[in-house]
Amino acid sequence: MAVTDEAIDKIKEMLLRGELKAGDRLPPEKELSDRLGLSRSSLREAVKALELIRVLDVRRGDGTYVTSLDAKLLNEAVAFVVELHQDKSILELFEVRRILEPATAFIAASKISSAELLELRATMDGIDEHTDVEELVAHDLEFHRIISRAAGNAYLESLLDALSGSTVRARIWRGLTQDRAVAHTLAEHKAIADALARGDAELVRALVTVHISGVESWLRQAL
Amino acid sequence: MAVTDEAIDKIKEMLLRGELKAGDRLPPEKELSDRLGLSRSSLREAVKALELIRVLDVRRGDGTYVTSLDAKLLNEAVAFVVELHQDKSILELFEVRRILEPATAFIAASKISSAELLELRATMDGIDEHTDVEELVAHDLEFHRIISRAAGNAYLESLLDALSGSTVRARIWRGLTQDRAVAHTLAEHKAIADALARGDAELVRALVTVHISGVESWLRQAL
DNA sequence: CCGGCCGCAAACATCCGATGAATCCCGCTA
DNA sequence: TAGCGGGATTCATCGGATGTTTGCGGCCGG
Structure with a gap:
């Protein structure tokens, strides 16, 4: 044209x-x-x-x-595309996330502030296995978002945010809820928060890897 | 609206x-x-x-x-955004690449075919420190692209491709050339290819990390 | 019967002008 | 001085006219 x-x-x-x-x-x-x-x-x-x-x-x-032309642009563009690719090749998208998320958490471990740690704890208040799906998704999104923000790289934050688009996540949670795996996932979140608080970067990386991989393997079997 | x-x-x-x-x-x-x-x-x-x-x-x-609605969509969208962010926050973008590239190469190490290995070698033919910048950039782009393709995840390939947009890379090479670091970079490429050929995933990951970080630290000092 | 050429029809490309709606800003009034 | 118009600016949306490109089917010659 x-x-x-x-x-x-x-x-x-x-x-x-x-x-x-x-x-x-x-x-x-x-x-x-x-x-x-x-x-x-x-x-x-x-x-x-x-x-x-x-x-x-x-x-x-x-x-x-x-516009401000900052890293958020990535979010918008990627999120749109990711949304179109749901169901289809979700597993490949998840593989990308499995790479980025632990690495991001590793970086965050040495940078996270006490204020951010408090925020992290706060997202877990009042959440248990009886919370409805809507709220669980919101909690999960916020939990991971705080960590990625703590890593101090706006592009990483944007990419991760887009990759875990709320719709994708909602479906996963809906599935996990039915499988009664909520308590398990929440326990993992707590362990991650604890490790972050201690600044144990290696442990954080391992925990996040396990966390993401767990969801991934559940997903793989569910498809 | x-x-x-x-x-x-x-x-x-x-x-x-x-x-x-x-x-x-x-x-x-x-x-x-x-x-x-x-x-x-x-x-x-x-x-x-x-x-x-x-x-x-x-x-x-x-x-x-x-359209086919495949992973290439990511490339287009991200590349456009990345192009707009040159100069500005190139270092943050590089950090993302430093995460993705070694992880991708690690995956590729166990999947790469002999045909792809040959292709990889082929990109190095006729390239030495006297080659002009244009061609060096083309070689570099192709080298990394082959590896990311071998990892078998189209989204990873797309993202990495976009992150190392040719313009960004051209500037970097121009700088590296002036610093006479071309030979060094090419030697690293060769080492990576060798490790891939032997299927030594851990070594591949380390080599790629060193490779990318080298460019990154050069960049950091050049800014 | 087959292959190539031609022309029509479908579909997008671009432009123009008119009207509506939201916003901003300035000057007027109390 | 504070608040309130009201005009000017700017985007939103529409409908229609004209040009270009492409695809396809039919016609003609070999």
Whole structure:
């Protein structure tokens, strides 16, 4: 194709060249379309595409802005794709997670603050095997998110977040719940939190590996 | 916003629900826009967005098709984002790569075929410290790609590919070349290939870790 | 009967202009 | 000075017109 894709490229280049920076406002649709030499409709298609992957933020009645362009972009883009790949090749996605999660936790072990440790404990309050699935998923998501955030790498955090999309996770939990494995999983969470508190990085890595692999092997058998 | 984003969601749902499968052709723009209750212009914006992340494939004069929906989607989406983040937080991205690459190579060590080993050797033919940067980058990209492919996980392959976008890599090589470190890097490649040939997974993992970390520390000092 | 060429029809590409809706900002008023 | 319009700006959405590309089927010659 041509015109619209050219527009996407040109906008991308403006970003790379620093001509447009995070937070900047783009010229009005009319002006920009004139400048890039295409119609407003076509430009809008380009902008819409860049908006989907969160590069641009369009505010009706106000203008179009460049987003913060931080690591969260990865989350949006990857999450969309992951969602489409559910069921299908979930196991391959899980393999990626099994690599990233222990490594991330290992890094986090030496960096986690006491405030974050408290937060981690807090997610476990009031959660037991009788909690409903909704809440279990929320807890699990938060638990892993705190750890990945403690690792101090926004891209890792984003990727892990996307890889464990809530829908994927919801299905897994639903399955685990039926198998009465909730207590076991929660105990693993507790062990991980304890090891993190002691700063025992090696143990953390091992525990997380076991934790993730456990879910993975359950999944493998369930399919 | 509303109409266009609704359209994106509806199309996504059609995919999730299996109403649309990989390779299927969408109804013509006019018909689909009627069915979804919006104008053709707005629908086109939605389609364009889905095309950017390679979910849809629009063929002019023919129709719009659903792509294979395989792991390559990740590549496209992530590569776009990574490209925007050059210079900026390259080190954080490198940290992710340092996690994934050794783990991937470790897996590859037990799976790599003799054909792939030959391919790996072939990439090294005719490459020495006098080769020009273009070719060095191509070699490096191919070398790592073969290994990640051998690991047999398409998502890993895609992610690594995106993380080591050619532009990023080109800059690094340009720097390395100036520091006369090419020979050293090539020697590391050879050592990795040898270890893979012997199926020594642990050694492969260590070598790759050293290899990646070497580039990383050079990068850290160069910034 | 087979293969190639031609032209029609289908489908996307691009553009334009009009109307609606949300937001912002400035000036007016109490 | 604080609050309230109201106009100007900007995006949202629509419908239609015209151009290009592609696919396909039919026609013609070998």
